[in-house]
Amino acid sequence: KAGVTQTPRYLIKTRGQQVTLSCSPISGHRSVSWYQQTPGQGLQFLFEYFSETQRNKGNFPGRFSGRQFSNSRSEMNVSTLELGDSALYLCASSFLAGHEQYFGPGTRLTVT
Amino acid sequence: DAKTTQPNSMESNEEEPVHLPCNHSTISGTDYIHWYRQLPSQGPEYVIHGLTSNVNNRMASLAIAEDRKSSTLILHRATLRDAAVYYCILRDFDSGYALNFGKGTSLLVTP
Numbered sequence: 648k649a650g651v652t653q654t655p656r657y658l659i660k661t662r663g664q665q666v667t668l669s670c671s672p673i674s675g676h677r678s679v680s681w682y683q684q685t686p687g688q689g690l691q692f693l694f695e696y697f698s699e700t701q702r703n704k705g706n707f708p709g710r711f712s713g714r715q716f717s718n719s720r721s722e723m724n725v726s727t728l729e730l731g732d733s734a735l736y737l738c739a740s741s742f743l744a745g746h747e748q749y750f751g752p753g754t755r756l757t758v759t
Numbered sequence: 760d761a762k763t764t765q766p767n768s769m770e771s772n773e774e775e776p777v778h779l780p781c782n783h784s785t786i787s788g789t790d791y792i793h794w795y796r797q798l799p800s801q802g803p804e805y806v807i808h809g810l811t812s813n814v815n816n817r818m819a820s821l822a823i824a825e826d827r828k829s830s831t832l833i834l835h836r837a838t839l840r841d842a843a844v845y846y847c848i849l850r851d852f853d854s855g856y857a858l859n860f861g862k863g864t865s866l867l868v869t870p
Contacts, residue, residue: 651802680858690803690846690860703855737802745856747793750802 649674651740651751659757665726668754672719672740678702679721680748681713684735693736696721697744725756733758763847768865771837779832779864781847786827790849794821794832795858798843803860806832806845842868 652671660666672679680703681693692705696715713723719740725732735755739748764782771777783792793808807814807821809830814821820833834841846863850856 682858682860689862690797690858692857692859695855695857703857705857739802739858745791745850745852747805747808748803748858749805753802 651738651749653736653738653751653754655754656752657755657757659759660728661759662728662730664728665724666728666756667722667724668736668738668756670721670723670738670740670751672721672738673749676740676742676749677719678741678744678746678748679715679719680739680741681721681723682737682739683707684737684753685733690737693723695744702744728758730758732756763849763861765845765847765861765864767862768867770867770869771834773839773868773870774836777834777837777841777866777868779834779845779847779866780829781831782829783847783849784828786849787851789853790851792821792823792827792830793848793850793858794819795846795848795860796841796843797846797863798840803846803858808850837866837868839868839870842866 678697680695684690695703699715715721735753737753739750741748794806795803797803809821822831844863
């Protein structure tokens with residue numbers, strides 16, 4: 648089985664712009680979660696989607712949003728980018744919520 | 760959320776067993792104990808999980824104290840590839856099973 652894929656792998660944006668990141672889960676997995684990793688805050692949970700519905704949300708501002716499509720693929724969007732949004736964004740999929748999560752390689756976002 | 764406490768770093772020699780401790784004194788009866796690890800420049804990787812009984816899989820063993828206030832991840836023979844940050848995480852239904860990563864333990868394996 649192919650693993651979790653994330654596109655793009657690297658991205659450079661300017662402050663104030665918006666960005667969309669994409670995640671394709673492992674085939675058959677219906678739950679997709681997103682995480683942000685920074686040197687200062689470590690790995691932080693953003694949100695989780697299951698069957699196109701957001702089931703859980705971390706403590707992030709409304710500028711961070713996401714969605715899941717009927718084929719379980721997911722996107723996350725960050726609007727009005729700030730310098731502090733520079734981070735590695737990781738997507739993880741699992742068969743069901745609560746099952747072990749399988750992580751993608753991440754998208755490295757740099758905001759200048 | 761229930762919290763875990765892990766040493767910041769540990770060191771092991773290659774081919775020796777490694778015991779990575781985790782304290783979770785406020786664990787609730789419905790919390791599952793999960794371990795993930797993150798190798799350099801990679802996303803986290805699932806290692807093992809358990810509820811009350813000790814668990815074994817091809818990667819590691821998980822020993823859970825009888826009162827569930829602590830657990831230990833055991834790597835039976837450390838290899839250089841096991842050098843990573845190891846995270847002990849409590850997951851439960853009330854938190855939507857979100858993985859709340861702490862700072863983890865950075866394991867150094869020396870030849």
